[in-house]
Amino acid sequence: MAFLSLKNVSRSFGSTRAVADVSLDVAQGEFFGLLGPSGCGKTTTLRMIAGLEKPDSGSIEFQGSDITNLPPERRGFGMVFQNYALFPHLNVFENVAFGLRARHKTKAEMEERVTSALELVQLPGYGKRAVDELSGGQQQRVAIARAIAIEPALLLFDEPLSNLDVSLREETRSELRELVTRLGLTAVYVTHDQEEAFALCDRISVMVGGKLMQTGRPRELYEQPAEISVASFLGRNNLIKAMRLSSSKTSEGEFKTLEGEHTLRLPVKHEDLAPLNKPVYLAIRPEHVQLSTSSNGATNTLPATIREIVFFGATSTVHVDANGLLLESLVLGTNGLKVNQPCNVILSPEHLTLLKN
């Protein structure tokens, strides 16, 4: 039995389907990410878990009981909002104590739990401060303290770091992960930042256009994207349109690229993924596109010309043209590579991924 489970949840606003038929399971103690471009429905999904929105159809279960229609105040989930939503008329202590007062805790217990929550987020002694005296990062910590003070059964994060500047964001990110692990909490974390999701989450669901595209561990998603939308959203990717050749065997597929008409070989696990005579997409990461000025007879070596070299500091991106097939390659050094120079592009079979549809 999953700790938290969404079953075929849908939600429309007017004529737009914000969330379409989303099902997912979160295990206890897991740090679970919902990742996707803005407007993909990830926040709406989180708000439905929190009880702030009601699904049009489908159900949400928590520890085996149906909570679809339970109002937010009876779910006991802590939530950290994107804009923090700190109560401006209350000071730091009162903000953190808000949920405890709603639970009618004694004064002593309130005092103790607020103090320890503020210590956990490294803001001891800030209780008397007004919230608008605090910096963005401190306000963020108060929001987290307020959410964990109620000892939530589940912690929900709605892009909590997006209002912080880059260096503070990275620092807070690792503290946040450490805190959640130490308290043994389960968390659902919404973000559009792929790097943030990879760094924080045990598992991630990628959402695009209201649909859940793929769920998996960060490395899985990055290396074996199942869909074009996932492949193109998670980092840069070369998408190659190709057709499977009839001569290919079941274990090793032979594909002809539509641009450049090169023949590419790669292992094929599922026969049904590559029907004959239907264009499919192959994906390869720029860092796996190898460039070489000499020919060593490797599989999938294509002759090409260098069109452009963009310098990024530690790395450079090289744009090459293999007889009409445009590819991007990420290289550490550009030693010897020059624009308009001929070279060989090697797309090694183990890094080529066959995408669905």
Place this chain on the structure above:
Amino acid sequence: MKIRGHPWQSAALLLITVVVLLYGVVYPNLSVVVSSFQRGGGWTLANYREILSQRVVIESIVSSLGLAIGTVVLCAIVGVPLAFLFERFTFPGRRFFAALAALPLVLPPLVGTVAFIFLCGESGILAHGIQNLLKLQNPPWRLRGWPALLLFHTYTMYPFFYVLTGAGLRRIDASLAEAARSLGASSFTVVRRVLLPQLTPSLLAAALLTFMTSMASFSAPLLFGGGVRMLTLEIFGARQRGDFAMAITETVVLAVISLAALIVFQRYEGTRKFAAAAMKGAPRRRANIGSGAARVLATIVAMFFAIVLVLPVATLFLVSFAQEGSWTTQTLPVAYTFANYKRLFGDAHASEVFFNSFTMSAIAAAAALVWSFCIVALLRRGGRTASRFFGEGWRRLLSLLVLVPWALPGTVVAVSVAEAYGQSSALLGSFVLVGTFWILPVVYFLRFMPLVVRALQASMEQVDPTLEEAAGSLGARAWQRFVRVTLPLVWPGAVAGGLLAFVIALGEYVASVLVFVPANRPISIAIASELRDFNLGAAAAYGVVLIVIISISMMVAGRLERWR
């Protein structure tokens, strides 16, 4: 977030709201319309045929409209450039004027009119001063008719344009003007093609407010309109003559013109909404006027307007200390005394007047405050129950009905309430208000409750909706969310709105003069009767006390609004 409450709470809210709106807004207005089509118990157009065949009525319609349009034009000419000057530039004296600019808005119309007479009337300080200086036989001018009305209206209503244009200018992202300059536009082109189009909503709102206020204007036409006939005056006159059918029919005409203006303006406004750019903009800075001559000119303009603004009030203060009979042909009163004030506070009659106005305004304002929370709560949570009874358009209908008394001139509100509650009718469940103390509190409530509702709605809109969501996720029930999060954030705004309603009711004259009875004689009626008896000092003293009370209340209201 959906706020889930008990169904019976929503039903109770709905019941209260429906009853108040039915009895306070729908029934009185309907009964005026119905009566205007009736004569001798039968349905007829005779009333309309009669009034439209009278030259004076046609004349009054035309002059009311003409005065309103003229007022809008003049107020725009004065208010908009001033807003540009004070919002976009900085120079010595700017702050001083900016603090005074809205002064005419808080003057009760009757008190303003009285002050104006003392200052600019033919026996006022200015006229006497010039007469004495140049040794003229007669006063150099008479404060009568069109020029007097236009001058007074411009003085009292230009702040609509000044305040709204200023607010509009502050909202416009400074980087838009900078972008236009970088694209090669001259500063004149920037004003014409970038700023003015974006100000259209503000200008339209100001024009609407000015138009409606001018249509409803009563005190000035009454006291120095001369031969100019206005609809409000005609209605008052007809009622005084006992010609109720005519008064009612003219009331319908006045109401139709006001509502038509509201609809026309709102329709046009709807087509000119600008989506606020959500990007971070550059902060606006006021330009320092660099050139010496322009700086001196701007300062002179500011000082001149400051003096113009303060003079009527200063005159009122001066006259309030004038000894009875000490101000005949002299420029200024020659003898000063505290007698006027002593009379105000010593005389049982005068203190009764204050007591009446205070009680009635307090009742109206307190009721409006409670009512505003009912309306706002219903708009937010009564969704399902209300939809079941009134369909999906109920929110618009509700907002419209709440707004109607605001759009109607005070004359119309008073006449319609008097018409509806002149006799009791078991069938309609109506009761007698005319001739009782309660008619004025009811009229005040109806006239000024839209103000309080708007104030509360504005405060509610400023509350970030995620705050209530956060409270919900922390375990607070609907009631706790309201009491512990929303209420602490919105009550200052609502109370400030209630205070504003209170002070406006305190100086109310237009509606009071139509329906007051000896038992509830308000301050404004006392001022008018002192003026009629040529007790100028006493009239001025009443006005000064009102101004002091209003200033204190407005200061408190301003504090409240900034409180968060």
